[in-house]
Amino acid sequence: MSTIHESIMYQLRTIESEEQVRILYSCESGSRAWGFPSKDSDYDVRFLYVRRPEAYLSIFEQRDVIERPISDLLDINGWDLRKGLQLFLKSNPPLLEWLQSPIRYEESYTVAERIRALSPQSFSPRSCIYHYLHMARGNNRQYLQGAEVKSKKYFYVLRPILACAWIERYHEAPPLAFSALVDELIPQGTELYGTIQQLLARKMSGDELDLEPRLGVINEYLEQQIAHFEEEASGFGQSEGVPRDVLDELFRSALLEVWGADSRWTR
Structure with a gap:
């Protein structure tokens, strides 16, 4: 032990x-x-x-x-x-x-x-979508808006947005594993997938991941997804x-x- x-x-x-x-x-x-x-x-x-x-x-x-x-x-x-x-x-x-x-x-x-x-x-899909959207929106606004951003904070916006996407696709609670969300929801071979994987490898290897130039491909994806779920969240169902x-x-x-x-x- x-x-x-x-x-x-x-x-x-x-x-x-x-x-x-x-x-x-x-x-x-x-x-x-x-x-x-x-x-x-x-x-x-x-x-x-x-x-x-x-x-x-x-x-x-x-x-x-x-x-x-x-x-x-x-x-x-x-x-x-x-x-x-x-x-x-x-x-x-x-x-x-x-x-x-x-x-x-x-x-x-x-x-x-x-x-x-x-x-x-x-x-409840709607309740959970709202929870994850609120988390993603708040972290995105606080950490990812400058020309330089705290790179490790990307994960704290990506994960809740991917959780929203999982709920939208499967109407069930999302898995905890970040890699499972990425592999299922981000097309492999794309620039976005590769950039996320590189960032993940750096984080897990112990890189500082502090203030760095923003990653445009991730920021663009996050802004699009946040706007999408802000528009669609109220249409998700509630549980019995x-x-x-x-x-x-x-x-x-x-x-x-x-x-x-x-x-x-x-x-």
Whole structure:
């Protein structure tokens, strides 16, 4: 087991002890999960947790996020399962991405797999298109408008735009892997494909990828795609969604699975 993996697991166990929670599922998010980490990329650890059942019966609202200070190496935070399920009702893309992360640190209970099984029913093309479009538009406006741009930021506009394109073509949640999106959606042999591949190789080899002359072929593609999805986003369908009573039952059964006889709560 690597030192970084041991450090992550130690942090997760410390969170459980200090916060009096149980972590249901933890995974890697961000560039490592997307398949384009730099040599110095930090670890974006995300998790779902539950408190003891009696905490949910309090007249006081419980904080539904646990965050730890970001270090040079680790960025760790997670959501209460109840918050996660509320967002799941809205087809929340970050949660959907967590659940399909290829890098999973632990999955000790059945709840994550049960949510995954419901994901196709929850997935809303329109909600997800709007999420990814907002991300692409904001990063494009902030990072890619000058004569010189931060080249590594191209990935943080390309990936959400390609996610939109995947949803448009297949009407399903996009894969996490950046390379899968590029290979499927950008015609191979084109200048655009070659420029993206060169940039990707440089990023993964550890090149600085800071301020450089803008890459016209990528900027042109991004501007066209952003304009396209701004025009078309409202026409995408919404999901029927998962019935609330199904998620209520999932939440209650998760509490029983985790705490069982240790809980003062009974059905």
